Amino acid sequence: MASSSSSTPIHGNYHGYYIKRPFANDPRVAVLPASIFEGARVLDVGCNEGWVTCEIAQSKGAKKVVGVDIDDKLVRLAWKRRRHVWTLQDPFTSGKHQEEHETQPVRKRRKVDGDNGEAEASKPSLQADYFPASFEHMFSPLPIPPVDYPDGPGRTEFPHNLTFRAADWVNNEILEDKEGYDAVLAFSISKWIHLNGEDEGLMRFFRRVHSVLRVGGTFVLEPQEWESYHKARRMNPKLKSLEHLKLRPDDFERILRDIGFGPPEHLGKIGEGGFKRPIDVYTKLN
Numbered sequence: 001m002a003s004s005s006s007s008t009p010i011h012g013n014y015h016g017y018y019i020k021r022p023f024a025n026d027p028r029v030a031v032l033p034a035s036i037f038e039g040a041r042v043l044d045v046g047c048n049e050g051w052v053t054c055e056i057a058q059s060k061g062a063k064k065v066v067g068v069d070i071d072d073k074l075v076r077l078a079w080k081r082r083r084h085v086w087t088l089q090d091p092f093t094s095g096k097h098q099e100e101h102e103t104q105p106v107r108k109r110r111k112v113d114g115d116n117g118e119a120e121a122s123k124p125s126l127q128a129d130y131f132p133a134s135f136e137h138m139f140s141p142l143p144i145p146p147v148d149y150p151d152g153p154g155r156t157e158f159p160h161n162l163t164f165r166a167a168d169w170v171n172n173e174i175l176e177d178k179e180g181y182d183a184v185l186a187f188s189i190s191k192w193i194h195l196n197g198e199d200e201g202l203m204r205f206f207r208r209v210h211s212v213l214r215v216g217g218t219f220v221l222e223p224q225e226w227e228s229y230h231k232a233r234r235m236n237p238k239l240k241s242l243e244h245l246k247l248r249p250d251d252f253e254r255i256l257r258d259i260g261f262g263p264p265e266h267l268g269k270i271g272e273g274g275f276k277r278p279i280d281v282y283t284k285l286n
């Protein structure tokens with residue numbers, strides 16, 4: 001595993017990444033069909049400080065979400081993020097409260113584009129920012145009730161549905177892999193795996209994703225473009241030279257097909273500025 005004290009982020013293990021990428025609702029997640037997450041077991045490889053992972057666990061109906069990162073310091077921050085998100089959350093959004101809450105006068109929620117108002121009257125909302133963030137600084141974050149706490153969130157609800165692991169996932173299994181996943185996310189990580197593990201490491205990663213997914217499961221890949229490899233190498237002289245790499249991001253579709261995935265659905269280039277990258281969705285065929 002990467003030394004968390006290493007000042008050169010040779011694995012793309014940037015600290016403060018989500019300050020540069022300040023999306024409360026990540027557009028890469030927003031563009032994905034909701035069915036990928038509903039009732040699903042989801043693995044987020046290279047979860048960094050866990051912002052995207054928390055968003056999926058909190059608001060996408062996933063029954064289990066696992067974030068894994070090679071940098072143990074980032075994983076500690078991801079656990080902190082989980083508690084922070086829990087602290088700000090509307091106390092009535094937990095599933096066990098839901099039915100009870102439906103019979104109560106519905107709390108007003110902000111209108112969202114495309115919302116016809118009917119949904120507003122019939123559904124309790126998930127207010128992810130119910131408390132001002134300053135409360136946490138003044139009073140410390142809220143404790144998370146144990147999983148068997150009466151009327152608390154259940155095992156498959158946020159935050160109990162969310163776990164983080166520190167591991168080099170390309171080369172090591174984690175406990176949750178045994179049960180497999182319905183979806184694996186690889187946002188902005190393929191370049192780092194490729195640069196560090198070369199073609200062989202990248203192939204191992206793709207085969208590992210295939211092996212932990214159930215048939216019909218989804219692999220969401222946001223590959224970085226080849227041009228950006230040069231910049232990464234310039235900024236991280238510790239990385240091996242690019243001349244050993246034969247594979248290119250344009251080859252990924254063919255490689256994944258050979259491994260057992262169907263043709264990808266290209267959801268377009270999502271994001272802003274240097275973060276505008278393709279989001280490709282693959283289905284495991286066999």
Ligand SMILES: C[S@@+](CC[C@H](N)C(=O)[O-])C[C@H]1O[C@@H](n2cnc3c(N)ncnc32)[C@H](O)[C@@H]1O
Nearest residue numbers: 011012013046048069070168169170187188192
């Ligand atoms: C550029 S960041 C992207 C973070 C996040 N996926 C996103 O796009 O919002 C890449 C992350 O992948 C992690 N990473 C790189 N190689 C890894 C590996 N072999 N196993 C687990 N995590 C890895 C890095 O530590 C870093 O946090």
